[in-house]
Each structure stands twice: as C-alpha cells, then as structure tokens.
Amino acid sequence: MHPQPYRVWYHVLTSLNTPEHPLWTGLAGQPVGGLTVARHLQATIYLLCAQGWAGDGLHGARRLSLTAAIWRVTDRDLSADSAWAATVLLDHLVRTRTCSRDVGASTWAEHTNRTWEEVGTLLATGVEYARLYGPAVLRNRLTAA
Numbered sequence: 158m159h160p161q162p163y164r165v166w167y168h169v170l171t172s173l174n175t176p177e178h179p180l181w182t183g184l185a186g187q188p189v190g191g192l193t194v195a196r197h198l199q200a201t202i203y204l205l206c207a208q209g210w211a212g213d214g215l216h217g218a219r220r221l222s223l224t225a226a227i228w229r230v231t232d233r234d235l236s237a238d239s240a241w242a243a244t245v246l247l248d249h250l251v252r253t254r255t256c257s258r259d260v261g262a263s264t265w266a267e268h269t270n271r272t273w274e275e276v277g278t279l280l281a282t283g284v285e286y287a288r289l290y291g292p293a294v295l296r297n298r299l300t301a302a
Contacts, residue, residue, distance in 0.1 A: 180242070180245055180246055180249060181194070181242055181291065181292045182242065182245075183236070183237065183238025183239065183241050183242050184237050184238055184241045185237075185238055187238060188292060189238050189239050189241075189242035190291055190292055191287040191288060191289075191290060191291005191292055192287070192288060192291055193235070193239045193242075193291075194239055194242050194243050194246060194283070194287040194291060195283075195284045195285075195287035195288040195291065196235060196239075197227070197230055197235045197239040197240060197242075197243045198227075198243050198246075198247075198280050198283045198284045198287065199284050200230040200235060201223075201226045201227050201230050201243070201280060202277065202280045202281065202284070204221065204226050204229060204230055205221060205223075205226050205273075205276075205277075205280075208220060208221055208226075209221070210222075210223070210226075210273050210276060211225075212266060212267060212271050212273070212276065222263070222266070222267060223247075223262060223263055223266040223267070223276060223280075224244075224263040224266075227240050227243055227244055227247075228240050243283065243287075244262065244263075246283050246286065246287060247262035247279060247280070247283050248260075248261045248262050250262070250279060250282055250283055250286070251265045251279065254279075262279065265279075266279070
C-alpha cells in the first residue's frame, strides 16, 4: 500500500527554508531540483515496500531503516546530492509536524511506536511537496505567469 501525503504541513514548511538550512542543495553545494528529490523519495517508498521497513517490528536481514533506504537509492540521476536534499526535506517536514526545531526524520522514524503508515505518509508528503514546490517547478510557474 502506498501512503498518501499530508498536505496540512505545506504552509509552515516554506518558512523553514533558511540560508542556514537550505532545502534544495546537495552535499556538493549544488542545487537539486524538486522533481529529482521527488523521484528519490518515490524510489525510497518503492524500496521500503519491496524490502520492508525495519521499524515495523518484524525481523529480517533485508529490512531497511528510513535512512538506509534513502541512501541506498542511487542511479544515474539519483545521487548523494539528491539523497541529502531528500533527507533535509524530510527533516523539515518532521520539524513542521512536531513543532520541534531539533528533531530529524531518521530519529523520528526510528521511534519505538512509529508505524509504517506514519513513515510512508512522511515520504509521500515529501514526494508531493518536492513536485509542487521544488525550485524548477516554482521557476516554471513564475515564468508562465
């Protein structure tokens, strides 16, 4: 089952994109497009659905944590830069959801009582937010207006 996004977080998230914590920059300091981040998070959902999420209480060598899944998803276009930007976006979403400036998505996802539904919703929200509000998407909307 693929989770659905939680859109209530969107209005707060835009205020969290600061110079100290830029949303759309990879580890190499280069901009990462919203669609690339969305593809990275979507691939993470597919991987976790296929191999299983480690936090579901079931045991198995192939199950992955949220962090491991994000960093395992790489190919020609999905790199450490897109993994980093995806992680930063998820961190911002969790901070918005919890009203805490210090929590990170990986720690949040690994909490004992966390469910796959919550983690999947976080990922689905990240996918949709990146598609709607990523840098290239916003630039295209502004030039079309």
